[in-house]
Amino acid sequence: MKKALLGAAMVALSHCALADTQYTLTIDDGTHHLGDVQVQFDKIGQSYIDAKLPAWRTGRYDILNLANGVRYFEALDSEGDTLKWQKVDKSTWRIFLDKPTAVTLNYQVYANQLGLRSRHIDDSHAFIDASGFFMFSEATRNEPVSVQFDVPKQWHSVSGMDNGDNDHHFIANNYDVLVDSPIESGINSHYEFTVDGRDYELVIWGQGNYDAEKMVTDLTTLVKTGDVIWDDYPYQRYVFMVHATSGARGATEHLNSTIIQRHRDKFAKREDYLGFIATAAHEFIHTWNVKAYRPEGLVPYDYLAPNYSRLLWLAEGSTSYLEDHLLLRSELMSKEEFFKDLGKRIDRHLKTPGREVQSAAHTSFDKWINAGGDHGRNFSTNIYSEGSLISMVLDLKLLSDSDGAVSYRDVHRELYKRHRLPEGFNETDVLAILKDISGQDYTQWWQNHVDSPLQVDFDALLATVGLQRTYSEDAKQSPSLDVQGKLDNGLVELTHVRRDGAAWQANLTAGDSIVAINGKRVSSDLATLVEQFAVGEQVEITYFRRDNLRTTTLTLGGEYNEAATIKAVDNPTAAQQALFKVWMGVDLI
Template identity: 65%
Template sequence: MKKLLVLSICAALSASAFADVNYSLSIEQPQHHLGDVRVQFPKSAQAHLDIKLPSWRTGRYEILNLANGVRYFNPTDKEGNPLKWEKIDHSTWRVHIDTPTEISVGYQVYANELGKRARHIDDSHAFIDASGFFMFSESFRQEPVTVNLDVPKQWRSVSGMDNLDSTHSFKAANYDVLVDSPIETGINQLHSFNVDGREYELVIWGEGNYDVELMLRDLKNLVTTGNVIWDSYPYERYVFMVHATSGAGGATEHLNSTIIQRPRDRFGSREDYLGFISTAAHEFIHTWNVKAYRPNGLVPYDYTNMNYSRLLWIAEGSTSYFEDHLLVRSGIETTDEFFKGLTKTINRHLQTPGREVQSASETSFDKWINQGGDHGRNYSTNIYSEGSLLSMVLDIDLLEKTAGKVSYRDVHKALYNNHKLPAGFDEKDVLSILQNLTGLDYSDWWEGHVDSPANIDFDELLNKVGLIFERPKGAEAIASIDAVAKNTGQLLTLTHVQRGGSAWKAGLTTNDKIVAINKLHVNKDLKSSLETFKPGDKVVIDFIRRDALQSLTLVLTEKFDKPKKVTANLQASEKQKALFKAWMGVEHPNDTK
């Protein structure tokens, strides 16, 4: 009898273990941004089932308060009888169960946050990231899932997930795959192509000044470059989702796809198009870096809490760094265009006083709480630009010390080969990889560049690969107060006051409204108002703070009307040219061979 009881329990557990979680989303009021969700959970014998909606979505390290759009929560048992429930925190609903039963939960979602790329519904489409729509239970997180959409007839649904039995039905191995496989459904363009036996789709929602043929040509070239860094591809099918919007912008990587948003008129010019294709490259690289391997603090994802890591500069910054490597090697971007982008990144770094305060490891850990604005710029860095520049420093250092034989690409190849999910990696793993590749101990380098605010000598660094960081000819010295102001109509309002600069030392701060300089009204911009002065001049600034007119004196500092630029060294040596080719994969611009 005891043996039969054990077998019965095992059979019940086995049946539960392989039961699907079924999701359905019905969109009958798209113009009001509303969708009705129903989730069917397998039979549970627990006293209660905690059902949650994520508090953030992957790829955006910020608590988003996604549960605030949920209404009409209604759980029932297998027979449709209502179940008692209570909400126990901001995104958890506890359903009480008297007897073992399957549970069905219905609720409404308000989805009108396009730019957050988690939930959006309107009369032309819906963008469905499971984080913003579909609740889960930790008890069934690893169970297979299905998704069925009931949407307007003229809509088309596309996802990186496999279709179930119709164009509006999908299946995934578990909730983690579902939450990393968004669905774009609506009135859209769909283009398919095949490269090296892998399937790709480009789905575009919204009208814009984009060139579809150009996008397809460059995406086909881009997706061939994975082997520049890694040994294999982690997918067989990949979807590029593009939103041409009325203002929202940004992008997010996913397991088998990406979503890229740009204002509808920001595709046409070469500069705007490079912004698009660079973003596509960034998200494509994430398919390996973050989606195939990522730091320990993000493994596994905790969807309802902050996920801390001191290595987000690798997850995001190194991804930004590799963008240009793939674009240049594939011929999509010229070396001159690469130099222009690198110039912007370096100058942005040099104009960020926070680089002297916060290290890359600190800004990684604090990504969840780091604020932007004036204080952020003065006292913080960001994981993207800081991580990109540190990746470049490490890459060139590796190439120089190994005569071009080892690069930072080899580090990421090793992370992919040795630390694939569900494993993660930490600082010791990266240092071990560096030592295995070079025979050198990089602990001191790490302490000086990652765990401490990095002090990068760009002249010395770029010289190693035959480049120069210099001010353009004809650049002129101009007077400055070391602050940025925005014209708000009648007055200029300070939006950034550089820590340690002349305005800072004199006592000006953000939101001060500049009225006059030496009693002459300032009515256009700071630059034109300072044209008659020289660096070193002492001036009186009249400004408004708390609706009261005040005055102070400051000494103007020296700035230049043109920033320093990255260019090719016309006198580069053969060694420098060889290191440049090992670095970027193409000939040095001034190589005459």
């Protein structure tokens, strides 16, 4: 490691004139997910400096304790002599100074968190989110930074940051830009295109069943749609990064780029590809909503502690809602696909008992601690799905109340105009915008729909734009245990028991393992097994709990075997058709 760091120091020194803080990452043991980091701070005049590594990364509201990958830490003064240091908390290294001096930090990072999109190194690439690699000091946080990579010769490095004097050198105005500008370095495919005078890049790491040319074509179409909502673009250059992997899934928005991860075989089928392009639309919208304007609880970022806000539903859920507007208007999604997706969102909401317990504002504030799984579904909501539906409810109310003159897009247009960073916005600001654009006070509406658990008459809501929820001719009420589980060796381990459902009423709980129904051993999935019974019929459940065999009597519930679909009502009125056209930008029929 020492040899690598000495070489890195020579590289970094050649860039000292370019920035006040220089970072160098050397990768010569990618197989074991290791990288050597050097940080050079300009002359420090105080008695100590605190070097910090973020405890979380932007776009994921969870404490990740990223300092857990740091080893072999050392601090040197401008003459190369060792400086004393100690850790003062889990993410902070305090370096003591006897006299004013420049400070150099050397340490190793273990980078094997691909799915967290924080840090990953292997023998083919490195994905660098600065929060997982590069320490910072509050004293120098706002000063320019420079990042140099010493990587295998065949690797190619790409970032939304500006390049320095070589292909593996990047510069940024400050640490906040660096931490929001990930770098993809490695063996990858690289494409460039220009739209309306703005430069775009697509970089793909990994082999898969994707069609890169189609991706470029559709992304070219997508990025033209920003003016559907906003008056201008907050960037001149933007990078789409794609990981085609075997396991990692998800995506994260950044200041000038996005990282999208999908299974390598989940691109070719239309449903899979629609998932990709919808994710790209979601992250593209985030370039405005969150990266250009965001709730004041997230301004500025506190990288070591939770950043609380009651408006995460607006930051994330509204983004989920608005993605369909861009996809539908650009014809990247068909109207039928939109209807199918909307039907699934509503169905999922109605089958989540937590919607009756936790409001969107509450779940936003508690995002840092809200757990998923069985308890989460029964007693919590989700900022994405719940926020998306609230956004739709608000949009249709604005449209209905104004005869189509005002929409939710106007709210986001005004947030972009009035609350561009570094200023954040709060609930009072959003209510002020609603009153300004509509002429009405939305305080009570906010109390009923945001501060309280969401209750919506979806049939009445959809009717305003000529839509209805309905079931296909093949749909039927099927008997149900109101559970989810996984079959393994003749046992079905329950992973979710719906609150107040059939199994819940029979005192079954997640973790129980069903072995038989009416004395017949479980040999297939539960849905197939209970088809022989009728809704409302009583059955005997034999199950294990803590390795003890038990029985209980259960009255089967009932639910449709498919989600309700959305379609146009028969003979929609002219008013319904007109409002739908203003709402989604396409004709209803």
